[in-house]
Amino acid sequence: MARKPAAADEAIFALRLQRSAPDLWPMLDALYGHRPDYAAFCDRLLDTLRKGWADRPDDLRLLDLKRDLEPDWFQRSDMAGYVFYIDRFAGDLRSVLDRLDYLEDLGIRYVHLMPCLKPRPGDSDGGYSVMDYRAINPAFGTMADFEALAAALRARGMALCVDLVLNHTAKEHAWAKKAAKGDAAYQDYYLMFDTPDLPDQYERTLVEVFPDNAPGNFTHYPDFGKWVWTTFNEHQWDLNWANPQVFLEIVDIMLFLANRGVDVLRLDAVAFMWKRMGTRCQSEPEVHMILQALRACSRIATAAVLHLEEAIVAPAEMLPYLGKGAHDGREGNLAYHNSLMVQFWSALATRDTRLMTYVLGTHFPDRLTNATYATYIRCHDDIGWAVTDEDAGALGFSGPAHRAFLSDFYDGTYPGSFARGALFQMNPVTGDKRVSGTFASLAGLERALADGDRTGIDMAVQRIVLGHALIASFGGIPLIYMGDEIALLNDYSYRNSPDHAHDSRWIHRPRMDWDAVANLGDARSPGARVFAETKRILARRRETPGLHAGHPTRIVATGVTGVFAFQRVAPTGVILGLFNFTEGWLQVPESWARAQGVSRMMDALSEYPVQSHAGQIVLPPYARVWLT
Numbered sequence: 067m068a069r070k071p072a073a074a075d076e077a078i079f080a081l082r083l084q085r086s087a088p089d090l091w092p093m094l095d096a097l098y099g100h101r102p103d104y105a106a107f108c109d110r111l112l113d114t115l116r117k118g119w120a121d122r123p124d125d126l127r128l129l130d131l132k133r134d135l136e137p138d139w140f141q142r143s144d145m146a147g148y149v150f151y152i153d154r155f156a157g158d159l160r161s162v163l164d165r166l167d168y169l170e171d172l173g174i175r176y177v178h179l180m181p182c183l184k185p186r187p188g189d190s191d192g193g194y195s196v197m198d199y200r201a202i203n204p205a206f207g208t209m210a211d212f213e214a215l216a217a218a219l220r221a222r223g224m225a226l227c228v229d230l231v232l233n234h235t236a237k238e239h240a241w242a243k244k245a246a247k248g249d250a251a252y253q254d255y256y257l258m259f260d261t262p263d264l265p266d267q268y269e270r271t272l273v274e275v276f277p278d279n280a281p282g283n284f285t286h287y288p289d290f291g292k293w294v295w296t297t298f299n300e301h302q303w304d305l306n307w308a309n310p311q312v313f314l315e316i317v318d319i320m321l322f323l324a325n326r327g328v329d330v331l332r333l334d335a336v337a338f339m340w341k342r343m344g345t346r347c348q349s350e351p352e353v354h355m356i357l358q359a360l361r362a363c364s365r366i367a368t369a370a371v372l373h374l375e376e377a378i379v380a381p382a383e384m385l386p387y388l389g390k391g392a393h394d395g396r397e398g399n400l401a402y403h404n405s406l407m408v409q410f411w412s413a414l415a416t417r418d419t420r421l422m423t424y425v426l427g428t429h430f431p432d433r434l435t436n437a438t439y440a441t442y443i444r445c446h447d448d449i450g451w452a453v454t455d456e457d458a459g460a461l462g463f464s465g466p467a468h469r470a471f472l473s474d475f476y477d478g479t480y481p482g483s484f485a486r487g488a489l490f491q492m493n494p495v496t497g498d499k500r501v502s503g504t505f506a507s508l509a510g511l512e513r514a515l516a517d518g519d520r521t522g523i524d525m526a527v528q529r530i531v532l533g534h535a536l537i538a539s540f541g542g543i544p545l546i547y548m549g550d551e552i553a554l555l556n557d558y559s560y561r562n563s564p565d566h567a568h569d570s571r572w573i574h575r576p577r578m579d580w581d582a583v584a585n586l587g588d589a590r591s592p593g594a595r596v597f598a599e600t601k602r603i604l605a606r607r608r609e610t611p612g613l614h615a616g617h618p619t620r621i622v623a624t625g626v627t628g629v630f631a632f633q634r635v636a637p638t639g640v641i642l643g644l645f646n647f648t649e650g651w652l653q654v655p656e657s658w659a660r661a662q663g664v665s666r667m668m669d670a671l672s673e674y675p676v677q678s679h680a681g682q683i684v685l686p687p688y689a690r691v692w693l694t
């Protein structure tokens with residue numbers, strides 16, 4: 067009997083709408099229900115969703131079904147991500163195709179192409195100042211190239227993540243240009259003021275994101291007589307999410323990108339999307355309502371797509387992005403585990419894991435609903451030392467002093483530091499300083515190589531491997547940042563580039579070193595050692611289903627200052643992660659490990675029984691063990 071595709075399509079859309087309607091309409095009612103144009107807005111939104119579904123290619127509809135049947139696909143232990151700049155990694159989109167074997171060999175199943183939509187000309191904040199969300203950056207290729215890459219990834223079972231900046235557009239975006247010409251409808255897409263009075267009032271409670279090179283949160287444009295909200299750089303104009311037209315436009319763009327083959331939308335700078343006088347204008351409740359509603363829209367029209375919400379904020383503020391609280395199970399599928407990253411660096415510098423144990427054990431639930439962390443050690447941004455005064459105080463030390471210590475340690479000025487990094491912005495009010503640098507340089511490799519210090523080189527390699535073993539087992543999708551798998555060092559050449567010199571984050575955005583990759587056969591080089599170990603970690607992760615992100619992660623205190631530990635509580639038994647954050651030999655009692663639920667004393671990472679002596683598990687410098 068012949069199928070009736072149209073009728074079946076309608077029925078599927080109706081089912082998906084029914085499934086997600088309770089997640090969608092209450093949010094929109096609360097955000098926009100008071101407006102006279104609300105009913106018309108709802109109709110237009112439904113049309114947009116219907117059209118998104120109607121345009122969905124067959125292979126992606128099949129993927130929707132596959133992921134409906136396997137909703138935990140992104141939580142499984144075979145997932146591992148890789149994050150790269152298209153030009154710095156491969157040149158352009160077509161050339162990325164030639165590098166997929168390399169990524170697959172490393173064990174990668176998810177790639178995040180750093181900003182690839184059409185940016186403004188000149189300095190574009192690394193591509194986060196977008197002038198056209200429906201076009202690919204011409205320097206990287208065309209939309210056809212993009213779709214070809216998406217299809218190639220899909221054929222290999224690899225997911226594709228791209229950035230969608232929600233907080234702002236470039237001032238060169240068509241909407242912004244119309245606004246600057248005086249079009250009132252488009253001025254309402256942004257936050258524009260006729261006088262500096264309101265901006266001044268807001269400014270009293272706002273913080274500065276780029277205090278050095280883009281101070282203040284507003285920009286005055288005398289040519290059209292407005293003060294425009296510009297949280298980040300002058301060329302990045304904040305969108306007005308209180309205007310439902312903005313919501314509609316963005317949904318339309320989301321579905322457009324999803325239908326080109328995007329699996330994961332990395333929603334950039336989401337914390338800043340809602341403004342409220344007298345607050346920091348970050349993570350206001352409406353932000354979460356918008357994000358839940360956007361998530362519902364994806365689930366209705368392009369169900370395979372996940373949302374990764376980028377909010378680099380303190381633990382209590384971050385968890386709601388993963389749905390914790392009122393939006394449980396209905397908001398971001400993924401969010402960065404910024405605290406894990408910061409605590410890794412803090413424990414490495416102090417050789418003391420107590421703060422890490424306290425923060426990760428106290429503030430984070432042992433599992434999340436329909437969501438997981440993106441775990442990482444480095445990314446394209448700086449490291450902000452997000453340790454609260456309360457948490458530092460709980461361990462008996464001062465927050466400001468610890469944060470100052472960390473920035474001095476990692477910019478390399480602290481006596482005895484192994485690191486080499488660069489300062490990134492300093493907040494004159496709080497005195498807080500952020501740091502840039504590659505994983506390898508911050509972990510000590512650059513300095514040790516310069517000093518010809520063979521032990522130092524060895525220790526740096528071990529620190530990098532420790533980090534990769536940590537993010538591969540903690541629970542979540544481990545994201546390897548381009549070049550960290552071969553221990554790339556800081557790239558100082560950004561200082562000679564007029565568009566980059568003001569922004570030290572370019573120090574850790576080097577070009578991929580394919581010559582080094584060609585020489586990975588030289589097993590003694592630090593890069594080759596890191597590569598082999600990282601590949602092995604991802605392979606062992608794949609073979610260890612107990613590391614599934616859905617299984618609880620429980621932080622446990624070892625009683626040994628230098629050793630961090632957690633249990634992954636799988637139905638098949640506990641996996642006990644042990645990590646030595648020091649360059650010394652340490653031990654933990656076997657009896658203690660048994661009390662944590664492990665019995666075989668096998669290390670699932672090395673595939674050997676753990677080294678044990680007189681009832682003590684022996685942990686060499688920077689040891690990482692997945693004990694079963």
Ligand code: GLC
Pocket residue numbers: 191192194195231298334335376446447
């Ligand atoms: C995000 C990006 C960062 C960018 C900012 C503004 O935080 O990760 O690189 O500068 O958004 O778009």
